[in-house]
Amino acid sequence: MPKVVDHEQRRRELAEAALRVVVRDGAAGASVRTVAAEAGWSTGALRYYFSTQRELREFVATVVNERVERRIRERVEADRGRLPLLELVAGLLEELIPLDERRREEFLLWLAVTEWSRQEPLAGAEELWDGQRGLHVQVVFALAGFEGEPVNVDPRVQTWAEYLHVFVDGLATQAMFVPARMPPERIRAVLREFLAEVPRLAAG
Amino acid sequence: MPKVVDHEQRRRELAEAALRVVVRDGAAGASVRTVAAEAGWSTGALRYYFSTQRELREFVATVVNERVERRIRERVEADRGRLPLLELVAGLLEELIPLDERRREEFLLWLAVTEWSRQEPLAGAEELWDGQRGLHVQVVFALAGFEGEPVNVDPRVQTWAEYLHVFVDGLATQAMFVPARMPPERIRAVLREFLAEVPRLAAG
DNA sequence: AATAAATTAGCACAGTCGTGATAGAAAGAG
DNA sequence: CTCTTTCTATCACGACTGTGCTAATTTATT
Known part of the structure; x- marks a missing residue:
């Protein structure tokens, strides 16, 4: 054979x-x-x-998604309650923001995938978003002082999870496209400031 | 001749x-x-x-910028204190978000420009951002209950202008890339909810 | 070693790309 | 009308694109 x-x-x-x-x-x-x-x-x-070229592009899309998800998971598993909650959470969300060359590349790849799928729709574009939304719910759930798994979450938690998700996407966009105006240090600071507001607002 | x-x-x-x-x-x-x-x-x-092709692309970039700026300006000048402040402001910011086909096209164009400028830097990429930041400062300034021109603005106003700017960019990103998850009505609602929080937070 | 299937290399084809170059058309001034 | 300058069309060139196709190569089994 x-x-x-x-x-x-x-x-x-x-x-x-x-x-x-x-x-x-x-x-x-x-x-x-x-x-x-x-x-x-x-x-x-x-x-x-x-x-076909399309097959290659679809596979690239799945690989990119896997990368981001794996890094998040590793970070969650690596921490065992050692970091302050806000710091842990900030670190997690920073994985979604192009703050260094590595994450910048991932963002570029994601942009390329969306550019491709504008010509012909590719599989697996919204899965990434769903995963990220889940992450934000968990984050706000924890920040608001709740324990355990986020089931039947308070509507306020849900709302602020949505706000935070939108906010982090905005930070990512600005970090990518106007790095001169929003350098990494500034992004990190703004993220932490905003996160500090969340417990009060989401917990009521 | x-x-x-x-x-x-x-x-x-x-x-x-x-x-x-x-x-x-x-x-x-x-x-x-x-x-x-x-x-x-x-x-x-x-x-x-x-x-050369590059010249054409640079000119396209400036035309796109002009379009967005003109629409914002027209909206400001059209209103003469008739709309409730929050509604006026929401309408202004919605001009930056791809909620319909027209604004979706503008967003696509902006994406194309950034994609081009990745290969070879094009002139006029950050000017758009500066203009938008100014708009957000004005918006938060007004929402916080201040009158007149926004000079020597309160640091809290500055901070929440930054937050709002990031938030609106995030909304635009999600409206563009996950319209199934964040349809126009949802985007509008989230924007207004968030705006409603601003006066209290930015005014102290 | 012989064989057969899995894998790889490479060419061909019909397009498209950006750009250089040049010949022709258009139109106001004399 | 003619001239002169601005404008337009068109061809050529070399390089690139995705895909169809075939021949060569590799390698585990018989």
Whole structure:
């Protein structure tokens, strides 16, 4: 029998090459040839795993989502009540904001995915948002002084989770597009100031 | 002497064709040929007014900025104290949020400009932000019950202007990218709820 | 070693891209 | 009318795009 490779792993490897190309050359620069070259393969090999460009792009979208979710999860699991609550929470939410080169790249990738899906809708665009909304509910739930799992949450908690979600998205947008006006330190400070208001407002 | 055309006006006409193409085909679709065709001219004619693609893109950026600013200004001048303050303010800020097709197109255009300027920096990216920040200061200044021009504004006003600016950017982002989760009615409601909180918080 | 299936490389095709260059058309001044 | 300058159309060039296709290569099994 023939040589056999782990398809899923190879796809992942090729997708990561695509990520690098997008970060380097922008959404429009991720052609079949550039991605293949970045991965060190021929275009034929690439097209054996992604028979069409659309398939590749959809896979890139899922990989990006996975990355963000994994980082959040790791951060939650790493802390065992050692950090002050507000600091822990701020750290979590900062994972969603392009404050350094790594997170900036992720944001760029997400932008590229949305740009692609404007031409032809790609799978898995709203899943990321749902996960983030859940995170914000948990955060406000905890900040408001509640314990345990956030089930049947107070409407005020729900409302301020929504506000906080919107606020963090706004911070991310400004951190990305006007870094001169909103440098990382300023973003961090504004986030913490706002978070400090939340317990009083959300708990009543 | 020869036939003479109003250069500035012709440039504007061509730029608007470019806007339509970007809205229809995305940032990557705005090529010299497609824009020329959309405008009903030959590529040679287009390149007579924009000798390089970069020039065209920079001009598109300025046209987009002008549009948003003009609409805001018109709205301010149209109202002469007839609307309740909160309603006037909400209407102003909604001009920055992609709630209908028109504003959605403007947001798309702005996204295209930022995508372009990732490859090679374009002039006039941060001017838009400065104008918006000024608007938010005015808004919070008025909401907090102050009169006249916002000079030497209270630090609390400054802070909540910043918060509101971030919040509105977040609303715009979500209205654009997860319209199913955050439909226009919801965006409007959330904006007004948040605005209702501002006077109390910003005035002390 | 022979075989057969999985994998890879590479070319071909019909497009599109941005830009340089040049020839022709248009139109007001003399 | 002719001239002169502005404007417009068009072709050429090399490079790039996604995809179809085929031939070569690899490799585990018989």
